[in-house]
Amino acid sequence: MKRLWPNSLVGQLLLIVALMLLVAQGVNSFLLYRGAQNQNLLEASTSSVARIAFALERQSTYRRGEAGGANGGRRGTRLKYGPETAVTEDMKRLPELEARAGQAFSNMGIGFSDIRAAEVRRLTPDMTGHVIGSNRGKWRDNPINRSMGSRATPLETKGFVIVSARRDDGQWISVASAVRERNPMLVRTLLFQTIITYLLMLIPLVLLGRYISRPLKTLTATARSFQPGKTETLEEQGPPDTRELIRAFNDMSGRVSNMLNEKNVMLGAIGHDLRTPLAALRVRIENVDDDIEREKMVDGIEDMDQMLDDILSLARLGRSSEQSNPVDIRSMIETVVDEFTDLGHQVRYQRGEKQIATVRETLIRRALRNLIGNSVLYGKAADISVEKSGDKLMIIVDDDGPGIPDEKIDAMFEPFLRGEESRNRATGGSGLGLTLARAIARDHGGDIVLTNRPGGGLRATLSLPA
């Protein structure tokens, strides 16, 4: 059932309207059908009433002329005379027909003390001989009619209406008449009507739905790909509600962009205002005569500068002013690897096939530098390799260190958390290295994944869309 339920607004709207139409059409059909049946009953009873009236008329004529007598008067009339009514208690009475028949008789000046009418599906044996129109059953036996072919089959008998009237003398005159399906086209008419209604209702609904849903779809897509400062304002279209929504969205995206701009300006100011005293301190340190002491101070300032840089980079990410360019990944890796080998670290990379990725190079270099930096910090050596799988380019950094317990791997990406429990500055970086590296990778549509290698050591995989 859930599978059939459409996801879209228009789909749901259409489905509900279609279902409601179906129900309405069903009720309509039922009422029409009932009406048609009543009509059939009415027609059947009308002929019964006419027959009874006709018979009574003839009788009175005969009686006046004293010629026929009771039996002669009954001949050919099919009316049943008796002290009992043919409408028994177990039959379904039709009060409406009774009223109409009474009305008809009194219009013709015939008075009955009681009139009963009922509908039956099958006649009791004592009534089988008293059916009007039953001779039509022999229709086909007539050679003339037979020659007209089977298409002239009489309309099907759906049941009978028995009309019974009591004369003043207490005698009941009863006659049955066959009820026929007068309108076999009814089903087809209904079907046709339903289709027309569907077309008339649903086509405008589909158009209306698209009118509503198209701006919503655009809005969804824009919200999903929202980039502060870069997303253009959406055109206000669709019905007033939707326009209102789009206007609100535009306002909101404007506010978000402004907030981020303010954040950027503030970070720039912080960066500037912190670096200036740091630079002053760095200059003054040159006055320290003790070489060892001075070197330690310099290291401290460089650490602070690096940390400041990491924080600012992380905060500015996604709004980098650097352009993306296709970059030969091999030479980029070599450049970073050379930085480490120049410092005496063991980092190995064997240049392979040319691989190109479109990246902001200084950022990706930085991410890779952070990964290799971790490797040589926790292990003795790092091995870099490149793999291409599908539309992903993977730069793999393997180290021979102790690895990381699996349950702690996710925590490694949290800011200011290092593999070592101690926050000893001598062994760790700013604590932002992996956080920043992964943020950079994700900003490029890639990712960084850490896994423990089966043979020991940690594997960091930097994947990029190629």
Added chain:
Amino acid sequence: MVNKTHILLVDDEASLREPLADYLIKQGYKVQQAADASLARSLLNAYDFDIILLDIMMPGEDGLSLCRFVTDKTDIPVIFISAKTEETERIIGLELGADDYVTKPFSPRELVARIKVILRRAEKGGSSNNGATGGAYQFSGWTLKCDKRSLIDADGVNVSLSTGEYQMLLALVSRAGQVLNRDQLLDITQGREAHAFDRAVDNQISRLRRKIEADPKNPEIIKTVWGGGYMLAGEVKSL
């Protein structure tokens, strides 16, 4: 020393400007300080300077605008000192004709070393900068863009260079067909003399070859000249 090198130091932050001036004076330079661009302009009118150290972010007229004025009107080399580390800032600064760019916090010793390099180049005359600021060179299917310090291959793919590799390549490309020995290359790229057994140049060259030569063992672009030197072979188009 009769003729001390005269430095104009422009920075609005007295906390940095004053100790830096002291340090430079200790190193044997003559230093004038200016807290803003207008003071710097009047000092420029009053004295002859050999080099200007210029902060970018200053209240009032900023360093970029002052730099444009200086490079337009005079030959005085400019070193930017800025807390901004975004790559675009550096590029804009160099495009304006500044000779170098150091970011705060910097090592004063390194600053002095850079001052020396720039002054030595200026003394030798010609382009005080290593190659052009802005502009580009084309050689053997490669394009070296000076404004962005990027090397692009025939397919438009960037090939990454370290700062040292870039300097080395620029030195060779801008002097194509000229044989440069290790001392000359070190002097051009780093402003220092070669030590005995200095492998720095050979190291850079072999890394460069790995990145740009089809077969680094049989180099076609950066040729080794017998007798101890390197030369860029082939035609170079300056754009």
